[in-house]
Amino acid sequence: MIQAIRGTKDLLPEVIRQWQFIENVFRTVSDKYGYNELRTPIFEKTEVFSRGIGEGTDVVNKEMYTFKDKSDNSITLRPEMTAALVRAVLQDSLHTKQSTNRLWYFGPFFRYERPQKGRQRQFHQFGAECISPLYPESDVEVIMLADDVVKTAGIKDYKLLLNTLGTVETRKRYKTALTEYLHSIKDTLSQDSQNRLDHNPLRVLDSKAPEDKEAVKNAPVILDYLDAESAEHFEKVKELLAVTDINVEISPMLVRGLDYYCHTVFEFQSSALGAQDAFGGGGRYNGLFQLLGSKKEVPAVGFAMGVERLLLILEASDEFKLESDAPDIFVAATDVDYIKQAQITANKLRAKGLKVIVDLHRRSIKAQMREANKINSRFSIVIGANEIETNKINIKNMAKSEQSEYPLDTIENFDFK
Ligand code: HAM
Numbered sequence: 493m494i495q496a497i498r499g500t501k502d503l504l505p506e507v508i509r510q511w512q513f514i515e516n517v518f519r520t521v522s523d524k525y526g527y528n529e530l531r532t533p534i535f536e537k538t539e540v541f542s543r544g545i546g547e548g549t550d551v552v553n554k555e556m557y558t559f560k561d562k563s564d565n566s567i568t569l570r571p572e573m574t575a576a577l578v579r580a581v582l583q584d585s586l587h588t589k590q591s592t593n594r595l596w597y598f599g600p601f602f603r604y605e606r607p608q609k610g611r612q613r614q615f616h617q618f619g620a621e622c623i624s625p626l627y628p629e630s631d632v633e634v635i636m637l638a639d640d641v642v643k644t645a646g647i648k649d650y651k652l653l654l655n656t657l658g659t660v661e662t663r664k665r666y667k668t669a670l671t672e673y674l675h676s677i678k679d680t681l682s683q684d685s686q687n688r689l690d691h692n693p694l695r696v697l698d699s700k701a702p703e704d705k706e707a708v709k710n711a712p713v714i715l716d717y718l719d720a721e722s723a724e725h726f727e728k729v730k731e732l733l734a735v736t737d738i739n740v741e742i743s744p745m746l747v748r749g750l751d752y753y754c755h756t757v758f759e760f761q762s763s764a765l766g767a768q769d770a771f772g773g774g775g776r777y778n779g780l781f782q783l784l785g786s787k788k789e790v791p792a793v794g795f796a797m798g799v800e801r802l803l804l805i806l807e808a809s810d811e812f813k814l815e816s817d818a819p820d821i822f823v824a825a826t827d828v829d830y831i832k833q834a835q836i837t838a839n840k841l842r843a844k845g846l847k848v849i850v851d852l853h854r855r856s857i858k859a860q861m862r863e864a865n866k867i868n869s870r871f872s873i874v875i876g877a878n879e880i881e882t883n884k885i886n887i888k889n890m891a892k893s894e895q896s897e898y899p900l901d902t903i904e905n906f907d908f909k
Pocket of ligand 1: 571572573574603605610611612613614615616617619620621749750770771772773774775776777793794795796797798799800801
């Protein structure tokens with residue numbers, strides 16, 4: 493038998509309702525904040541991501557699904573949305589047509605990572621991006637939207653970590669200090685971190701290797717290196733968040749895994765997830781538009797959340813209950829000749845907005861009733877010669893095992909409560 497590719501999952505009907513629930517949360521919350529949905533192609537020219545995300549990152553170095561198409565173009569399945577979205581905004585000049593672009597997205601993304609709980613090779617993200625002035629109010633708007641999504645979904649037990657990566661100047665000074673420190677403890681670092689120490693020291697801070705985690709505990713923190721502009725931006729973000737109901741924890745080592753960030757960075761974490769505890773993250777990326785060809789800086793800030801991880805958290809909580817997807821009415825026919833009448837009756841009821849199933853197996857009434865029970869239909873009716881002749885039908889409330897007699901030709905007026 494042919495199996496699905498490792499690290500991918502089919503979304504079977506038994507879980508799809510959870511997905512529809514969460515998608516509905518994304519849509520309704522985004523809408524409240526005036527964000528509009530954007531959809532871009534699943535694949536892009538490789539340079540969108542290699543330039544946008546950064547050559548020194550794990551995503552670009554190790555995780556991209558990159559291939560040559562038949563015309564020898566290098567193509568990459570999108571590993572994240574921000575770079576692709578910026579490409580689209582630039583291509584369609586959205587940033588010059590409107591002073592603020594509030595955009596959200598939902599869809600599949602691809603990273604060649606080692607699959608484990610909450611980590612797949614095809615996964616899904618919901619995210620939102622705000623292309624707007626440099627002011628910290630935009631950072632806070634997207635954090636509020638993200639937090640609103642988490643709370644509206646029903647997640648209570650989580651942490652929101654906040655840090656700043658400051659201006660280019662700040663990062664330069666900090667990187668010098670960090671590199672110096674990392675050199676002093678070089679032997680204790682993983683081979684990967686030793687290799688990237690000089691060209692991308694920030695990546696050592698978010699390395700998952702246990703020896704790196706231990707080694708960076710005493711590393712210098714960026715908060716001690718902020719210039720005036722970085723400090724002012726960060727203070728304002730904290731001040732604006734302090735008057736909301738959002739609890740943030742300042743996390744000076746939070747650097748995020750992608751190179752395009754500056755100033756505000758944040759991450760949502762949940763202990764329900766195990767090793768892959770981050771279920772969302774984002775930050776400001778003022779330099780990304782220029783990396784992808786804009787002549788001018790275009791400030792922007794956003795976040796993305798992993799949908800599989802959000803659902804894992806919800807599944808782990810006892811309170812997560814979805815409305816039943818059982819049908820309202822199951823229509824059985826006494827014999828093949830009456831299936832036509834059953835379908836006509838079903839359509840009358842569907843026109844009233846009811847969910848109605850007609851049995852398609854040409855089987856005995858007993859077998860049809862077993863099926864009605866199995867799928868938890870709320871009501872059942874049986875149509876046959878007798879019902880048509882007398883224009884009387886028994887409507888059975890399955891849970892209560894009660895029957896009500898009703899005229900067949902006006903069955904749509906029965907109160908199926
Ligand atoms: P990211 O932190 O790489 O950020 O991914 C965001 C979220 O996607 C993660 O927190 C995680 O929940 C989920 N995720 C990532 N990789 C996987 C995987 N292999 N399996 C399952 N879930 C995964 C970004 O992608 C940025 N574009 C976020 C952003 C938007 N920054 C600014 N705007």
